[in-house]
Amino acid sequence: MRRADRLFEIIQHLRGGRRTTARALADALEVSPRTIYRDIADLMATGVPISGEAGYGYVMEAGHDIPPLMFTRDEIVALVTGARIARAWGGATMARAAEEALIKIAEVLPPDARAQAEAVEVHSMSPGLTQDVRERIDGIEAGICDRAVLRLSYADAAGNPTERQVRPLGLWFWGKVWTLIAWCELREDFRMFRLDRIVAMDRTGARFKPDQGRSLRAFYARMEAEGKGQMPG
Missing domain, CATH: 1.10.10.10 (Winged helix-like DNA-binding domain superfamily/Winged helix DNA-binding domain)
Structure with a gap:
């Protein structure tokens, strides 16, 4: 906590x-x-x-309380929209947390602001996001937090299988597809992996130390220098 x-x-x-x-x-x-x-x-x-x-x-002392949260209407719209998108497109744990966050936001807002939150008509649907992908999102996010080396069974665009050990660095969401940004131990370079093409994933038991040259910041710097920013095929 x-x-x-x-x-x-x-x-x-x-x-x-x-x-x-x-x-x-x-x-x-x-x-x-x-x-x-x-x-x-x-x-x-x-x-x-x-x-x-x-x-x-x-x-x-009796009578003392936390003042109600005060948000502008635009802030309320942003908070509710963000939570609904996380609920629709996030990992399984992330989706449950987003649902709880929406409940807590409603509970602590003053009546007028609560009514504004309930009136936000921005919604999101995720018909193509499978439970397996949701669980991988949670597993990768936890791996990033723990700096845990992951073992991936992966299939490329042609369906060719490959086994990789990676250092998970970040997750990108492209609107319908999630990708993992990682340092690939096999290629000794940065790689992006589509989560819907990960066949199996587990932890190796090893952890990695922060490395400036193999960090998410270094990946972003290279992408900017090369003018890249497209989803892997």
Whole structure:
């Protein structure tokens, strides 16, 4: 959990004048009590009216709450549209998270803004996105985060099979097709792989260290220098 999310959750637990111990908060948020002590000290320093002490518990003054999120209409349209596109075209986990995000956005918006969000008539359908591709999106995104070397069984445009070990660097969405940007250990160069042509994928168990010459930034620099930006065939 990101620290910003944890601070938000601490405030949520303390809302309404409920006294809560650091141990209870630590158990609920799966961190150490020491982390909770530090987070509460930081919240108090920013003006959140929390009182209490270690061993006794903490309470937030009644009536204090997080101010409602304020967005312009254009921002609401962008947020709702983005979440709906992620729900339609993202990975399986990403789609579920987008659905939850839409629910949370609706819950925290003031009534007028909530009505604006519900009135956004921008939708997206993904009839060609299979469950296998959705799961690969999630697996690749996690591999990028973990810097995990992936093993791919891949078929090119002619259906010729190939086996690759790659360092996953990024995902590109082209409107209907997702591609993986990776450093290919076999070719010792950058390659792009269409996710709908990945026959099988798993982790090798190895991890790679950041390498400036094999990074996504280096890939972008080469693409810009060569004037390329087209989806692989």
